[in-house]
Amino acid sequence: MSVVEVVSAQGTVTVQDSGRPGWLAQGISRGGAADPIAMAEGAALLGQDADLAAIELMSGSLKLRCERACRIALTGAPMRARLEGAGGGRGLAWHGSHLVPAGAVIGITPGPAGGFGYLHFGGGIESEEWLGARSAHLAAGIGGPLQEGEKLRLGEDRGSTVDLVIDPLPRLEGGEIRAVESLQTRLYPPEQVARLQQVEFRRDSHGNRMGVRLDLDGAEGFAAPGGLNILSEIVQPGDIQVTGDGTPFVLMAECQTTGGYPRIATVLPCDLPIVAQAPPGTGLRIRLIERDAALRIMQAHAAELGDLRGRIGPRRRDPAQMADLLSFNLISGVVDAARPDHFPDHVHHPEEIS
């Protein structure tokens, strides 16, 4: 059994897995990783199950000492990662897998764009389970952020492959988020639902695991007539809740389970990572689609996740010779964004709208 020890942790650095569905009736939202795509990418890089727990960093920094040699993968929003000790320091490529020698220290600090970064271990993290999951749920008081001196047990690693890189599914630069009607969309005048899809929202800097505020960027707010007097209803991640001042919030993994503010639409689960990972200030546009089209998109997304191995290849350059690993990765991301046709499966074809 292998153990990693937290040398230092700052900010919201937590253990996350796919969350604990099934407790809505008791007031607990599903929780789990804010970017499930990153969880799937990490699992694909390490050749293991996507349900295994990993470490999520939300604008935090972390140093971990690995007792024994272990495999890791880094996914999600690019951050600065370095390996210290055991033969000198070197950078670690993001969106990649690595072998960490025994006794080495992994150091991760936030990248320039913000967002959620993930550190995965071969065999996954086997921390304590509460109600069937290892995910910390900060809003519910389940678990908490990692603390200095904390020791995390790793599961048995059955794989051995390292030094791979993944071409991440595009989601790290904002853009269009697709949504379907919510229970309360029809409370809003059609003009407002139309306008919701015309505003270029900005990702507000105030966002966390519970929700992300969409900055109206000067546009008029939204309001349903009588919307402040409706009964509380169950809410779910992805719901776009409009508060009293007309500002939409996209509810995330750790949202409350009931709410009295009306919801104007619900973001598709596969597009929620776009909201989670959009750097503050980035543009986000909402587009409502029909349920049938949404279900087809979700099927295509499931196929994409099942096919992540096709986006993985060997790391072309020796990391020890790379002067600036972070800029290498950022450039690759920018190139991808400028050439969306590079990802034919993700382009939103007009026939998706029925």
Place this chain on the structure above:
Amino acid sequence: MTEPAFPRIAFSGLDGLVVSFSEKFDDTANRAALSLRAEIERGAWPGVVETASSLVSTLIRFDPADVRPEALRDQLAEMLAARDWQKADLPRDRRCLTIPACFDPEVAPQIDEAAEAAGFRDRDAAIASICDAELRVLTIGFAPGQPYIGQLPEIWDLSRQRNLNPRVPVGSLGLAIRQFVLFAVETQTGWRHVGQTAMRLFQPEAKDPFLLRPGDSLRFEPVSPARLQPLWDDPRGGAVIGAAE
């Protein structure tokens, strides 16, 4: 003409169907929501991932990859048409709890203000009204294990405050619109802080982490601040739990 018929079935997001029994809160609609949820749970419908009830509605969450949503909706409609849900009984496994609560302004700073707003002659009359009321858990939500409790006599139909209480502690009783919220977490709220219990409604490390269930019957028993204090050592906050009826 535009008045929607109840019960009403509507989609919520991609994976939810919501059955609403009323536009506004009423006791029979709450019973209907609780009862419908219990019935679906008993039926263990294929493709249904989880169910939950709120004040007057029931959510059925399904796996859209596994079930055709329209077929599930039709199945629900059939079930709704089969009987009068407004006359439903309360869940069979519900329990009855007697919960010590302190209404002294020392720990319940808004009791006098609420009593006056409701038109009681003094604090004791207000406390008697609260403690004589047959209450039950209407729904659990917002935070883990946090109950909405009702329904209080009509005299307690007070609106929520415009100004929020910056912080109410765990176990506090908030009052508005003939209901209580018994707070599971420390929070800011528009509900008036009129009572204090020693209840810790959610204990993630416990074998049974939730103290209350929707449908449970409740009664508050007034205690002094001195008697409340040691109850914090009891995970149930001194509540006596028995079978309902």
